[in-house]
Amino acid sequence: MQKLRIAIVGSSGYTGGELYRILLHHPKAAVTAVTSEKSAGKPISSIFPHLAGLTDLLCEPLDPDGIAKKADFIFLALPHVTAQEAAYRFHKLGKKVVDLSADYRIDDPLLYEKWYEHCHQYPDLLALAVYGLPEVHREKIRKSQLIANPGCYPTSAILGLAPLLKKRMIDHNTIIIDSKSGVSGAGRSPSLPYHYPEANEGLMAYKIGTHRHTPEIEQEISKLAGDQVILNFTPHLVPMNRGILSTIYATMKEQADTGALHELFQDFYRQEPFVRVRPLGQLPNVCNVRGSNFCDIGVCADARTGRVVVVTAIDNLVKGASGQAVQNMNLMAGFEETEGLKFAGLFP
Amino acid sequence: MQKLRIAIVGSSGYTGGELYRILLHHPKAAVTAVTSEKSAGKPISSIFPHLAGLTDLLCEPLDPDGIAKKADFIFLALPHVTAQEAAYRFHKLGKKVVDLSADYRIDDPLLYEKWYEHCHQYPDLLALAVYGLPEVHREKIRKSQLIANPGCYPTSAILGLAPLLKKRMIDHNTIIIDSKSGVSGAGRSPSLPYHYPEANEGLMAYKIGTHRHTPEIEQEISKLAGDQVILNFTPHLVPMNRGILSTIYATMKEQADTGALHELFQDFYRQEPFVRVRPLGQLPNVCNVRGSNFCDIGVCADARTGRVVVVTAIDNLVKGASGQAVQNMNLMAGFEETEGLKFAGLFP
């Protein structure tokens, strides 16, 4: 059987490198092209020395027609705005595309424009894009030509809230999402807040109430709630390489105890290959999902306040980006959903 | 002038070491006795090599009568329960005491018993103890013989909420405190969750709804609110040595914008030597308070949800423990409150 030929467009960032790492071991797909304007002509291992000895592939500049000849399936690991046109071009060339940027995540182009300060150039294509969270939109993903791969924070938030919203357990006006991310979430471009001596032994909240993942979370939460939801989302920067831990608060409509909530979550996610509800009484830790495509979840009822507290842990570069992108590819290509993805994380 | 003679009782933990570091440079006080059962007879620098060359003091076993002859003022850096009796003994010997444990923080002995699973042996003395948060109880502290030095998390939480509560700005049934602490907050006793390869690159919530700082926070918040307050408090463990960042959420009674809230905080804390409200538009980072007695604060209104988000940053071992203890000593001894404490933190 011939393997599905894959192009990684924009391969010099962390999600590009992570796509490569994951696809190296995929039994039914193989990377046949990688693009990087800056490193065109150089081996991908010059940008990512951890891939040395595993591939000799050279980077090339982004030429959609040329890439289209070499690849059947396209991952876009480009910055937002740039990704918009690339998605359009590859779509027109008949290629299935998973876009890891935010460009096709927000259904409403005006809302996109408001938060991303850039007018969306391809509203027709936007209308065709599917939000690629398999646990929520699996069947639509299977049939889609263009997937908007979810943001890292939204993945951690939506998976934590979905069971409660679907079961109408919480007052959706009371949702607060307090998220903590490792520094790789900020990308690979050096700047002062991510300079090692500034970020190490540092800890801060940022963009309170203004982070661009807010409308993305609200859009998906609203669909799940069957109602328009406005919520608080606060991201934090934590001195570690990988991982997002989201601590989510909401008021329960009716009191439930931790045991009942735990059962609800277990039932809800029983068939999901990449969601692990922690045993009752245990909470997730990002160290247990590092390098893996799992989302670990814990849930507690606080009888004193009537609130539920959900904690989710993902690797921001895997389930929060490149792993989920491959999960979407598996669905779109008709492969087993877990193909090439059921590897253990790296601990410690 | 003769310096106030200080004993640090229980000097082998991080708060004991930090008391010593701070008091080394205090112009009006000098450590004259340190106790450690395990290291009795050995120099304090054998436990804390960073103090080598600065002191030759030897550790001694805890003998209140003996210590009382050598010291005028006592810091208790003992585990809770153990501290109870030590406080009692030194109090009876006529010494002023700052207790860094939790033993005298909870006004109600039954509430203490419920959360600490130990019956309080000295309820009469408990009734005399003052909760040592100078920004809230300054005048009582000046006259007190026994100070219950606040917990690290409560310090970060109460300072963030005090202005809003005093001004009746928030619905106090909606308070959620999401706190993130460095690992030194767990003390100096090795155990698996704090073993380097487990804690490093790890991040977790713990004791959701059950952490012992909860009743302490609620007690003080209730006083400030003038009403009984029940709230959510979630601690997290973050891979860094020092620092607590608390992100605090509450619903505003009436809409206020960030500018107005910022002004309120600035006014409220204008005279406070150790609270720094960050300039408008800027948020605190624990790296800026590391090693110092400052609490840095930022505040945002979220017009979309009607909530206020306050972020506070302290060094858990300084403003969250030993620095605040010295601040209390300064007040009790009639010194300038800032004496020996207005040093800059260590950055980076």
Next chain:
Amino acid sequence: MQKLRIAIVGSSGYTGGELYRILLHHPKAAVTAVTSEKSAGKPISSIFPHLAGLTDLLCEPLDPDGIAKKADFIFLALPHVTAQEAAYRFHKLGKKVVDLSADYRIDDPLLYEKWYEHCHQYPDLLALAVYGLPEVHREKIRKSQLIANPGCYPTSAILGLAPLLKKRMIDHNTIIIDSKSGVSGAGRSPSLPYHYPEANEGLMAYKIGTHRHTPEIEQEISKLAGDQVILNFTPHLVPMNRGILSTIYATMKEQADTGALHELFQDFYRQEPFVRVRPLGQLPNVCNVRGSNFCDIGVCADARTGRVVVVTAIDNLVKGASGQAVQNMNLMAGFEETEGLKFAGLFP
């Protein structure tokens, strides 16, 4: 084809967990038994939550006869001394064994006794054991029943020196090995030097001239040099989870420039699947081997002093322990040497 059935004896430490992680994806082997006295009866995922969802295997106590019925091939991840007898028992039961402890590494039982302060109980078996560094002893390993899996520091040191020694390029009386290790090398048992706040932002040398890996390094270096070699080996503890970087110094017998040395190393390791000589002018970094079985090498001549400086980087838990153990298993079982091992490391 039936998979080779594997037992991991002593599975609760980091090397045990890492064996499991690697073997999960091995196409020709499968773990069928894991032992842990402390966690007997509990799932392996209770000790290693990162394995949850990937295995339901329960830990059992170490009963060689019972284990022998379930497994064809044995990995011993036990402390030294304990491993001695276990190796003997499994060997007598006809099982091939890879011992990750130091018990069968030192050819001379008296030298073992001197450095490990314990008399070797099975000198006859010791005589049969092969030192499991495939790049040096590949053919012997293929035929062996018992492999002494090399220590992490020795692996990094020997691979850096082998080309120079084989080609008689250096004065072997001048060898100095300055090694730096991440904290997982100290194992999973908590103790003060590895307590997070002590190890983080800390850096120290330890056991100068007295570390037990010294005789192991000297034994293998002597074989390569064809002469008795005594050398300096200094280990250091570095605040990171994984990785060893060894910086190795020796005086060249005749001057060679960096280009010539680089060519020598490239030629020497050209056929080796797990040694990557970095491109000329580039040096290894542990971040590029993290989680992988690679050893990255760089070499420089210093014309001013006439010395050569070699730098090697490995993951102490993979090429320095469990990955190399699987590489040895592949050789012993007649599999492709790289089977299940050519995965990329995790970066960042």
Next chain:
Amino acid sequence: MQKLRIAIVGSSGYTGGELYRILLHHPKAAVTAVTSEKSAGKPISSIFPHLAGLTDLLCEPLDPDGIAKKADFIFLALPHVTAQEAAYRFHKLGKKVVDLSADYRIDDPLLYEKWYEHCHQYPDLLALAVYGLPEVHREKIRKSQLIANPGCYPTSAILGLAPLLKKRMIDHNTIIIDSKSGVSGAGRSPSLPYHYPEANEGLMAYKIGTHRHTPEIEQEISKLAGDQVILNFTPHLVPMNRGILSTIYATMKEQADTGALHELFQDFYRQEPFVRVRPLGQLPNVCNVRGSNFCDIGVCADARTGRVVVVTAIDNLVKGASGQAVQNMNLMAGFEETEGLKFAGLFP
């Protein structure tokens, strides 16, 4: 008494900030001017928020005449080459200067040109400059108008070797210095190798045999040895904020045991306020000098190889830069050498 008025020229980097932190508590000196081209007109606390509440000083552009009116004593925390002229200007204006750059460290202008690829513009002034390592050049420093403040690596290397060289204990052709530095040593300008996700969990050697601190070390070592010394110096980058650990190897001329060497070091440094020889059998750790002006030293004889191994630990920003600069100022200004400098480090 009026305080000595200090200018920090080039205050936006880590050494500038650290000078400010230290001088804030100096009893006889006070910072009266700080320069930064980029932040001219803004408060120093906008660059260094940890200084907020402790100073209101505004940055100004570098105008030597203007600065000279406000300050009696000048610290130059500028990049090399830039510092050359600034030193010259302030010297001509009659100001005492401590230059923290490398510009006046290399006695021989041709050697400077060779390593720094820039012709020295002020050889006459260079001839007057004194290398500011008080433990070696104390008396010259007292009388000097211009101090070349030593590099961080050289400080750690020279203090470790001085006793052995002065006592002619080692063969000075055998010296190897293996140094490990925290990331703040690379300065405050973001670039990829210091980007948090690249540096964290990373470890590498760099500039083997070509680092610019090599001629500086050799110059001072040669003076101490009374002979021309060529040596190996290898710097490494370690994932921590502060600290340098140097492990130094040399062959002893005559065998000495560790006890004798320890005594030698103790005697040699007995009067030195900032050098702490660790108790026999103990080795230094950078965590014990963090934030302090101490250099901790340990020494071991290796009878097997006839080599001595010295380990030194400093804080690269304090004894390796700004603390030593203030120590030099104290000597030049006729203050007590330890004035404002005998503070404990920050542990943990």
